[in-house]
Amino acid sequence: MIRACVIGFPIKHSRSPMIHGHWLKQFGIAGEYARVEVRPEELREFLGTLPERGLAGCNITLPHKEPACNYVQHLDDRGRRTGSINTVYVRDGQTFATSTDGEGFVENILWRLPSFSFSGKTALILGAGGTSRALIDEMLRRGADHVLLANRTPEKAEKIAKVFPGQVTALSLAHLDDALSCADLLVNATSAGIADAAKIVVPFARLKQDAVVTDVNYVPLVTPFLQEAAAHGHVVVPGLGMLLHQAVPGFELWFGKRPVVNDALYTLIARDIDPGYAG
């Protein structure tokens, strides 16, 4: 029996067990993927004893993605550049870690818009947390020309811009007009927009006409941010697909088979979020 899990605090809302459970069943693998609540003060001990716990690895979610980098034995280049990890796997009794958030983000866009290319594109990202760093890293790797990074607290965006010299420009959320007029892709990577009350306000009328709009939040499936973008005529890519695609490399690392994200899986998870989801 191969065992893996997702750790976080809180953890009860994680949909990762449904995703990996679906694939385990599909491949007929004798495996298990659980949900484990790990408090911040327990993180070091938990990650330090993964092999002893009989785990092939784990996913890491909030609030552990950044501190976890300090508690694994081998951090890959992605993890080092983004300072954030979401996937740990055990090899020869040692812990290895990477971040698959950037890959999940990019693959979700390409899944929904197969003719989209990041090459030469300008992206405008709202929000400068750990997720933004992973997205920037992967978009640049896929050939994006420039990333404009706007944050409520500009210092945080400036700090990230220094990690990618010449490729990322930090902005204030209050001065978006010029950035909106030249962005090919607009991303909400803030945690705002989950509830209507905290909705992030963007002057969509200024956004380049053919810009694609996406959101890393997926509850509700079409966030208020995406609803507004769609109302302004933009092609929108909901964020749930990012969650599904970021899970692919982890499953392969632990269980040895590379799964495929398809509409059946999307519908399964979408209905768990919104029972009225009709496809």
Ligand code: ATR
């Ligand atoms: P993660 O690591 O998942 O990216 P995070 O580090 O908590 O999450 O980052 C959340 C981001 O959402 C931050 O950029 C935050 O802005 P600040 O750096 O100014 O705190 C942004 N954010 C949260 N609520 C917001 C709101 N109501 N309006 C604008 N930005 C908001």
